[in-house]
Amino acid sequence: MIVDRQGRRFRNLRVSLTAACNYACSYCVPDGKRLVAAQDELSADALARGVALLVDAAGIERLRITGGEPLISPRLEPFLKVIGGLGLKDIALTTNGQLLSRKLAMLRAAGIDRLNVSLDTLDPTAFRSIARGGDLASVLRGMEEASAAGMRIKVNMVPMRGHNLDQVVPLLDYCLARGYELRFIELMRMGHLALDSNAFLRQFVSLEQLLALIGDHHHFQQAPAALDATALRYQIPGQGYFGVIANESVPFCRACSRLRLSSTGWLHGCLSSSNRHFIGDLLDKPRHQALPVIQRLLVKALADKQELAFSGGVTVMKVIGG
């Protein structure tokens, strides 16, 4: 097993199925331009072989499929078919939910039983100005249908001053009423925000500020979470839970077990590092040839992890796999 001096190893893999997205979220990208050429993206089979090799080489246990927007990719269904047989403990999907109604039957048939849906507001006007694509009603309908079909839903919201701070409590109440777990993600210094400190600081809402805002409306207490969990978890007695991924306020680098594989075949060991390691050319090699090379690259990727704190990076989340 590949382990670093702090005892960290890769357990959780995020695969970006495509860098393309039907949104252009204001905190993710400066505009909706395509950042990766379609012909540079790997096939479903190649990506699934990559996952299989990483399971063997790094001991990956859990997989999250992300992007870009995974539900717009024709690779999703064939990819799910292969990885379903890899013996992973958990396979989950992060989506903006826009196409959820249409893809629900396929996801259920592939054995997906939990989803993270990114949703930053319940206000249609704010939705348009943040997501810059899609429509709110389709996302809400998709979540309702997925929940009725038995899927567990977590909602990801990035609270931002000047955009959706007034939505923190309404969205929390909406989620509590429906049994969805809301997770607030502190705004991260990624992509264009890593290059514009003023824009970042203007919008950033800290854990403390967020909890104070929620505390004006709800009594809550901290709840236990898994050791390598990235989210702090809170219980509102009798109503449910919410979480906060406090990258800036309470960095979790010391316990980070994440590895990312991009849709073009690059491994990223850390969001804060611009280092990346190419495995795209190894995926059609026999296992005995590919595995030792991948193991050497994994040692490098693990060394890319920050010691203490998330410092951000210029890589765009939709390219690296958010």
Ligand code: SAM
């Ligand atoms: N399209 C899918 C979606 O919308 O969930 C998956 C990709 S998206 C890049 C994954 C997550 O990254 C979303 O929950 C989004 O809110 C988050 N994200 C992107 N840029 C971010 C930033 N600068 N700070 C915090 N979260 C960010």
